[in-house]
Amino acid sequence: xxxxxxxxxxxxxxxxxxxxxxxxxxxxxxxxxxxxxxxxxxxxxxxxxxxxxxxxxxxxxxxxxxxxxxxxxxxxxxxxxxxxxxxxxxxxxxxxxxxxxxxxxxxxxxxxxxxxxxxxxxxxxxxxxxxxxxxxxxxxxxxxxxxxxxxxxxxxxxxxxxxxxxxxxxxxxxxxxxxxxxxxxxxxxxxxxxxxxxxxxxxxxxxxxxxxxxxxxxxxxxxxxxxxxxxxxxxxxxxxxxxxxxxxxxxxxxxxxxxxxxxxxxxxxxxxxxxxxxxxxxxxxxxxxxxxxxxxxxxxxxxxxxxxxxxxxxxxxxxxxxxxxxxxxxxxxxxxxxxxxxxxxxxxxxxxxxxxxxxxxxxxxxxxxxxxxxxxxxxxxxxxxxxxxxxxxxxxxxxxxxxxxxxxxxxxxxxxxxxxxxxxxxxxxxxxxxxxxxxxxxxxxxxxxxxxxxxxxxxxxxxxxxxxxxxxxxxxxxxxxxxxxxxxxxxxxxxxxxxxxxxxxxxxxxxxxxxxxxxxxxxxxxxxxxx
Numbered sequence: 001x002x003x004x005x006x007x008x009x010x011x012x013x014x015x016x017x018x019x020x021x022x023x024x025x026x027x028x029x030x031x032x033x034x035x036x037x038x039x040x041x042x043x044x045x046x047x048x049x050x051x052x053x054x055x056x057x058x059x060x061x062x063x064x065x066x067x068x069x070x071x072x073x074x075x076x077x078x079x080x081x082x083x084x085x086x087x088x089x090x091x092x093x094x095x096x097x098x099x100x101x102x103x104x105x106x107x108x109x110x111x112x113x114x115x116x117x118x119x120x121x122x123x124x125x126x127x128x129x130x131x132x133x134x135x136x137x138x139x140x141x142x143x144x145x146x147x148x149x150x151x152x153x154x155x156x157x158x159x160x161x162x163x164x165x166x167x168x169x170x171x172x173x174x175x176x177x178x179x180x181x182x183x184x185x186x187x188x189x190x191x192x193x194x195x196x197x198x199x200x201x202x203x204x205x206x207x208x209x210x211x212x213x214x215x216x217x218x219x220x221x222x223x224x225x226x227x228x229x230x231x232x233x234x235x236x237x238x239x240x241x242x243x244x245x246x247x248x249x250x251x252x253x254x255x256x257x258x259x260x261x262x263x264x265x266x267x268x269x270x271x272x273x274x275x276x277x278x279x280x281x282x283x284x285x286x287x288x289x290x291x292x293x294x295x296x297x298x299x300x301x302x303x304x305x306x307x308x309x310x311x312x313x314x315x316x317x318x319x320x321x322x323x324x325x326x327x328x329x330x331x332x333x334x335x336x337x338x339x340x341x342x343x344x345x346x347x348x349x350x351x352x353x354x355x356x357x358x359x360x361x362x363x364x365x366x367x368x369x370x371x372x373x374x375x376x377x378x379x380x381x382x383x384x385x386x387x388x389x390x391x392x393x394x395x396x397x398x399x400x401x402x403x404x405x406x407x408x409x410x411x412x413x414x415x416x417x418x419x420x421x422x423x424x425x426x427x428x429x430x431x432x433x434x435x436x437x438x439x440x441x442x443x444x445x446x447x448x449x450x451x452x453x454x455x456x457x458x459x460x461x462x463x464x465x466x467x468x469x470x471x472x473x474x475x476x477x478x479x480x481x482x483x484x485x486x487x488x489x490x491x492x493x494x495x496x497x498x499x500x501x502x503x504x505x506x507x508x509x510x511x512x513x514x515x516x517x518x519x520x521x522x523x524x525x526x527x528x529x530x531x
């Protein structure tokens with residue numbers, strides 16, 4: 001029932017014995033004059049002779065309707081983050097769907113759906129992907145059996161590198177020598193200016209290789225940056241703090257050197273919603289380093305084994321205090337007694353971030369504080385800026401490290417083992433202090449009410465209780481009918497082991513209840529007076 005015919009406009013096909021006709025001129029020049037149309041059944045080829053334009057051939061499918069992919073059909077090399085043209089030949093199909101695969105056809109991702117079959121091409125914004133096993137598929141949206149895919153795989157490549165961003169503030173750098181280093185071109189989802197550092201923060205409209213920058217992002221994503229690969233770089237340093245960049249590949253901080261030698265005065269610090277010690281310079285990230293003199297930092301992709309792991313040393317040997325705000329920003333600080341040699345000066349934190357970015361540190365600007373005089377009270381104030389409240393302060397203290405206290409304007413809390421407290425507002429956060437007091441090393445770990453002794457008694461007994469924190473304390477005695485008999489304690493008391501004498505000389509025999517209220521704890525016990 002398939003009939004082909006040619007005229008002075010082009011070639012047409014009828015699949016219903018001539019009742020209706022559809023254009024079949026794809027691949028022919030415009031305004032062509034057809035002189036002859038022949039069909040070879042042996043190889044299913046339609047041959048069209050024209051006046052003055054030569055002869056054209058077209059392979060026909062087994063049946064109609066059908067679709068045939070022209071490009072990419074295998075062997076091409078297309079660059080990621082570019083626009084390429086997908087071409088196909090529709091044979092009486094309805095709307096089409098285009099897809100691509102990165103793994104030779106195992107998994108498919110839709111490019112566009114419900115696409116009109118003509119003009120038989122589509123401008124594809126190639127994604128940021130790298131593979132040698134890419135394929136494209138075209139199919140009818142009404143009948144998936146009407147489809148075609150690339151005959152063989154083609155390549156997707158990218159001249160540059162990806163930069164992974166985190167929603168919120170981040171310290172970034174160029175992982176390649178970017179062809180277009182302007183911030184507005186590279187980071188369309190950025191929601192702040194870029195800030196470099198030169199003794200103070202400076203707004204930047206263009207980024208330079210070797211430097212780090214503060215930048216805020218609305219979402220987390222991987223941003224493709226076109227440019228030349230960086231395998232080595234020499235970065236100028238000034239005395240003091242420097243915000244430096246990265247290479248295209250990860251680099252161990254142990255392999256980073258300086259000229260002149262031994263001018264590094266700190267660890268390398270990265271930022272992930274809080275400052276942290278870095279063991280690797282990751283592509284696209286920025287890092288702080290402090291120097292005792294001007295010079296150069298030499299960074300290369302050559303691999304070197306790490307000389308040390310300061311972060312692991314801190315985690316294994318020092319107590320931890322972590323401050324988490326409502327938005328998920330966090331900073332871990334370390335503290336303890338001088339149990340081993342450590343270069344405390346190298347644990348000075350970098351300069352505070354620009355205004356509006358969470359920051360927490362000891363007021364000394366260190367991330368580690370050490371007890372110097374055990375026979376004296378050691379106080380380490382903590383500075384907190386741009387926190388979103390409530391802010392949770394949690395601790396991990398080794399069992400043999402007693403004597404540590406957290407002091408706010410509301411309470412003093414002995415800290416040991418694991419625990420936390422919540423700061424509800426700026427006023428509380430402004431007054432927080434970590435302290436060490438040797439006299440507190442034997443403080444109770446919890447607030448408790450103890451059984452009186454002796455019991456039964458006549459007429460005097462002693463009631464013991466313990467306070468794990470400084471607290472306002474009330475202790476009252478009631479008869480069996482719930483009437484208050486006497487108030488034994490009604491005052492603010494320091495943490496420690498306590499006792500209170502109860503003289504019942506004027507009371508009749510019977511059962512009495514005594515109740516303790518302190519440090520958010522309410523406990524009661526019974527005692528028996530026998531005369």
